[in-house]
Amino acid sequence: xxxxxxxxxxxxxxxxxxxxxxxxxxxxxxxxxxxxxxxxxxxxxxxxxxxxxxxxxxxxxxxxxxxxxxxxxxxxxxxxxxxxxxxxxxxxxxxxxxxxxxxxxxxxxxxxxxxxxxxxxxxxxxxxxxxxxxxxxxxxxxxxxxxxxxxxxxxxxxxxxxxxxxxxxxxxxxxxxxxxxxxxxxxxxxxxxxxxxxxxxxxxxxxxxxxxxxxxxxxxxxxxxxxxxxxxxxxxxxxxxxxxxxxxxxxxxxxxxxxxxxxxxxxxxxxxxxxxxxxxxxxxxxxxxxxxxxxxxxxxxxxxxxxxxxxxxxxxxxxxxxxxxxxxxxxxxx
Amino acid sequence: xxxxxxxxxxxxxxxxxxxxxxxxxxxxxxxxxxxxxxxxxxxxxxxxxxxxxxxxxxxxxxxxxxxxxxxxxxxxxxxxxxxxxxxxxxxxxxxxxxxxxxxxxxxxxxxxxxxxxxxxxxxxxxxxxxxxxxxxxxxxxxxxxxxxxxxxxxxxxxxxxxxxxxxxxxxxxxxxxxxxxxxxxxxxxxxxxxxxxxxxxxxxxxxxxxxxxxxxxxxxxxxxxxxxxxxxxxxxxxxxxxxxxxxxxxxxxxxxxxxxxxxxxxxxxxxxxxxxxxxxxxxxxxxxxxxxxxxxxxxxxxxxxxxxxxxxxxxxxxxxxxxxxxxxxxxxxx
DNA sequence: TTGAAAGCGGTACCAA
DNA sequence: TTGGTACCGCTTTCAA
Numbered sequence: 001x002x003x004x005x006x007x008x009x010x011x012x013x014x015x016x017x018x019x020x021x022x023x024x025x026x027x028x029x030x031x032x033x034x035x036x037x038x039x040x041x042x043x044x045x046x047x048x049x050x051x052x053x054x055x056x057x058x059x060x061x062x063x064x065x066x067x068x069x070x071x072x073x074x075x076x077x078x079x080x081x082x083x084x085x086x087x088x089x090x091x092x093x094x095x096x097x098x099x100x101x102x103x104x105x106x107x108x109x110x111x112x113x114x115x116x117x118x119x120x121x122x123x124x125x126x127x128x129x130x131x132x133x134x135x136x137x138x139x140x141x142x143x144x145x146x147x148x149x150x151x152x153x154x155x156x157x158x159x160x161x162x163x164x165x166x167x168x169x170x171x172x173x174x175x176x177x178x179x180x181x182x183x184x185x186x187x188x189x190x191x192x193x194x195x196x197x198x199x200x201x202x203x204x205x206x207x208x209x210x211x212x213x214x215x216x217x218x219x220x221x222x223x224x225x226x227x228x229x230x231x232x233x234x235x236x237x238x239x240x241x242x243x244x245x246x247x248x249x250x251x252x253x254x255x256x257x258x259x260x261x262x263x264x265x266x267x268x269x270x271x272x273x274x275x276x277x278x279x280x281x282x283x284x285x286x287x288x289x290x291x292x293x294x295x296x297x298x299x300x301x302x303x304x305x306x307x308x309x310x311x312x313x314x315x316x317x318x319x320x321x322x323x324x325x326x327x328x329x330x331x332x333x334x
Numbered sequence: 335x336x337x338x339x340x341x342x343x344x345x346x347x348x349x350x351x352x353x354x355x356x357x358x359x360x361x362x363x364x365x366x367x368x369x370x371x372x373x374x375x376x377x378x379x380x381x382x383x384x385x386x387x388x389x390x391x392x393x394x395x396x397x398x399x400x401x402x403x404x405x406x407x408x409x410x411x412x413x414x415x416x417x418x419x420x421x422x423x424x425x426x427x428x429x430x431x432x433x434x435x436x437x438x439x440x441x442x443x444x445x446x447x448x449x450x451x452x453x454x455x456x457x458x459x460x461x462x463x464x465x466x467x468x469x470x471x472x473x474x475x476x477x478x479x480x481x482x483x484x485x486x487x488x489x490x491x492x493x494x495x496x497x498x499x500x501x502x503x504x505x506x507x508x509x510x511x512x513x514x515x516x517x518x519x520x521x522x523x524x525x526x527x528x529x530x531x532x533x534x535x536x537x538x539x540x541x542x543x544x545x546x547x548x549x550x551x552x553x554x555x556x557x558x559x560x561x562x563x564x565x566x567x568x569x570x571x572x573x574x575x576x577x578x579x580x581x582x583x584x585x586x587x588x589x590x591x592x593x594x595x596x597x598x599x600x601x602x603x604x605x606x607x608x609x610x611x612x613x614x615x616x617x618x619x620x621x622x623x624x625x626x627x628x629x630x631x632x633x634x635x636x637x638x639x640x641x642x643x644x645x646x647x648x649x650x651x652x653x654x655x656x657x658x659x660x661x662x663x664x665x666x667x668x
Numbered sequence: 669t670t671g672a673a674a675g676c677g678g679t680a681c682c683a684a
Numbered sequence: 685t686t687g688g689t690a691c692c693g694c695t696t697t698c699a700a
Contacts, residue, residue, distance in 0.1 A: 001449070001471070003693055014671045019695060027669055044471055049447040050393070051693035053384040055676045070413040070627075072406060072610075079404040082430055091444055094428045096416055110425055113383040115335070137335075137378055221614060250614050257616070276404075280555060280584050282591070282616050293404075337677055348687045353679060361685055385677035389692045671700080676693105684687080 002043045011039040022047055053115065062090040062300060063111030063119040065097045065104065072275040073245075073292060074122070077144065080296030081120050088304055090118075099186075101125040112138060118303035120144055120296065124188045140307025144299040145292075154306070156299045156318050160190050163288045163322040164197025167242050167270050170286075170324055172205055174268060175333035176240035179212045182227040182252055184219035184244040191216075191244060194272070198242055211236075219244050224251025232259055239267055239333050246271040246278045246287055253281070253329065268330035272322070283328035290322050336377045345373040356381055387449060396424040396634060397445030397453040399431045399438065406609040407579075407626060408456070411478065414630030415454050422638055424452075433520075435459040446472060452637035454478055454630065458522045474641025478633040479626075488640070490633045490652055494524050497622045497656040498531025501576050501604050504620075504658055506539055509667035510574035510602060513546045516561040516586055518553035518578040525550075525578060528606070532576055545570075553578050558585025566593055573601055573667050580605040580612045580621055587615070587663065602664035606656070617662035624656050 004022070008015040013032060020028045021036045039045075053059045062085045066074040078094060085092040095111055097104035104123045111119050118140035123131065128148050135141055135151050147157040171179065181198060184191040195214065202210050215230050217223035224247060231238070232255070241256075243249035249271030253263050261267050263283055271278055271287035278285035302316050338356070342349040347366060354362050355370045373379075387393045396419045400408040412428060419426040429445055431438035438457045445453050452474035457465065462482050469475055469485050481491040505513065515532060518525040529548065536544045549564050551557035558577060562585065565572070575590075577583035583605030587597050595601050597617055605612055605621035612619035636650050 005693080015694080016671055016673095016696080017669085020670090023695080025695095029669055032669080046443065046446050048388070048449055048693050050384040050387040050449055051676090052695080053676095054382070054388055054678085054693080055695050057676070059384075068413065069403075069409050069416055070406075072404075072409070075403050075406070075409045078428075079402065082403055082428075086430070091448065092428055094412075094416075094426055096420070109380065112380050114425065115382055115384060247614075254616060276406075277611065277614060280581075280611060281614060282588060339677075349678080350680080350687055350689090351685085354686090357679085359680095363685060366685080382677050385692090386679080387692095388677080388694090389679045391692070669700105672698090674695105674697085676695090679690105679692090681690090682688090684685105 001048075002045050003048070004045075006043060007036065007039050007045050010043065011036045059115050059117050060090045061093050061114060061116045062088075062303065063093045063095065063114065063116035063121075065095050065107045065111065065119070065121040065123065067097055067099055067122065067124075069094075069096060072277060073273055073290070076275070076293045077122065077296045080293040081300045084297050084300035084304070090304070097121075097123060097125075099125065101127075105130070108134065116140075117307040118142075118300070120299045120303050122146075124190075140303050142299045142303040142306065144295060152318060156295050156302065156316075156320070158290060158295070158320045158322060160193035161197035163272060163290075164194040164199075164242075165201045166197075166322065166324050167272075167288055168198045168201035169205075170326075170330065171240045171242070171268060171270065172202065174240070174330060176268060177206060177209045177211065177333070178236075178238045178240070179210070180231050180238045180241045181212055181214040182224060182231070182241060182243045182248050183214055183216050184223075184248075185216035186219060194244065211238075213238065217248070219248055221247045221251040224248030224253075225255045226251075228252035228255035232256075240330075241267060241269045243269065243271050245273045246275050246281075246285055249285055249287065249329070250277065250281050253283075253285075264329050264331035268333070270330055274325055278325075278327070281329075286327045286330040287325050288322040289325045291320055295320055335382075336379045337382070338379075340377060341370065341373050341379050344377065345370045393449050393451050394424045395427050395448060395450045396422075396637065397427045397429065397448065397450035397455075399429050399441045399445065399453070399455040399457065401431055401433055401456065401458075403428075403430060406611065407607055407624070410609070410627045411454075411456065411630045414627040415634045418631050418634035418638070424638070431455075431457065433459065435461075435464075439464070442468065450474075451641040452476075452634070454633045454637050456480075458524075474637050476633045476637040476640065478629060486652060490629050490636065490650075490654070492624060492629070492654045492656060494527035495531035497606060497624075498528040498533075498576075499535045500531075500656065500658050501606075501622055502532045502535035503539075504660075504664065505574045505576070505602060505604065506536065508574075508602060508664060511540060511543045511545065511667070512570075512572045512574070513544065514565050514572045514575045515546055515548040516558060516565070516575060516577045516582050517548055517550050518557075518582075519550035520553060528578065545572075547572065551582070553582055555581045555585040558582030558587075559589045560585075562586035562589035566590075574664075575601060575603045577603065577605050579607045580609050580615075580619055583619055583621070583663070584611065584615050587617075587619075598663050598665035602667070604664055608659055612659075612661070615663075620661045620664040621659055622656040623659045625654055629654055
């Protein structure tokens, strides 16, 4: 691949001049500019971003860490970041962190080696202290989907507890009293926060007759199916299901329907996340909308801002509340 | 961020020595190694990948170009590439190419600037000649989901025509004779290839009574709905639908069901791609499985191999045939 | 308006 | 086993 030197030689100018025309620098004669441009096109010169980053001590790379790409939720996250990257003429370097603390740290270190000036990181496994350390080392790092005390300005998070509350209120308003909570068995705090909001609300508003059966499984379609099967085998009455996410909700629905229960006539089901899937399912899924794409966009903007200024000037929204999207899978009880 | 020089100064050794321990180089005294390691940890030294790439004239970056991230098909593609990248200790740089030739070219140039040694590119809009040029300039570039004559060894593609044939055979075997083809209206060759295989097979095997009605729309859920509506308004008989992709198939199913048609009793529907969605839908979708993730993995391996050797030694599979996944949305006619 | 040259953070060769 | 140093491709000051 040709270098700036090649261009300079062929065009009969100095590399400084070539550099100027490449960067639209000032004070270059029109004749010279044209000549250089012509040579560049002829030999297919492309500037080396590595060399550039080295001397300029800065990068146009925005790094992202997500657990995996093939999950629609994280795909939306990445998509939001990517949109901002494109807007701000940055490149996006994506690194997957899997579901363990070592691989999360690996993924982050990779981005640091590349000297990404800004980073949007989804980490559930790393300890608060580690993230605080990282925030000191990398001015432009933002943690999404997580609240780390003492560095809240570097975090963008969802109030999971509120999500549980809103779901509970919706189901209570529909007259339900017998609940099933199909929760994730992943060892992160989200499931317990959602449970907390859900359970507390129900107990507060309807302490007498209410009953909540919780079953934990993988937060996947399969996990939802298995949770529903287990629920049925318990042989206890229920008319409303709150699932940890849309995949579990849809898995549960398919098992419930296979067992002769109609959704929503016999059982109301409410999901979480509002991934594309929930609009495709039949019945269309009532769910808690998780504004992950908007959160990701803001995280990206915030990351870029921090990397430039060390201090955010704009008043960004850091704390998000999910909202209910009423579709077809919930209805009044009885 | 601290540099190799800082480490050398503090540890009281030369930068050459530090470089050796960083790279696990040979012949470093144990004492020296420990001392350097200690300093590195203390000041949180992380090597600069840009500087490294510059001097070594090579990168550990694998570039990917896809139109967008929020489409499950492309997410699978990216996921396959990412898996290989991780295996081969490469980083993945992702650049979205949108749906126009300029933005596709932009995305590719971005990766070239970063000097990605290997690249997996999904391009539908760029002309063959452009891709041939690119393949000369970048030894490690592989085109996925596309067949460019004269550089077939740099391509990994699916035989869309075969997909159409297999779908047709399946429906014919079930006794169907009245077909609807809900095709994509995108200006790429895939829709016409699938149509070709579908139509030819039906005409060959059942020229007398067969009838095929084609309707074109966006290859999305919405497009499928609209296509189905249009189909119904035509008021012609049909018992089998071949959709361009799963999203269209599922959109069509919802409209057909809303109009009192049962799937598959009244109408058989077959999709294409076999994205996750098709297993979540009810009834579960019969579809043509597009092995995109495996293709992507192979494209990534091939790209890395080409970037190293200029010539692929392994005998890679370049040409893929989709296969039928029989689920619940098709059944025998009448 | 142009060119010379220092230097960004590393690697790797050659000497010591 | 260690250190000195040229150099990777580019930007940017300083002079001309």
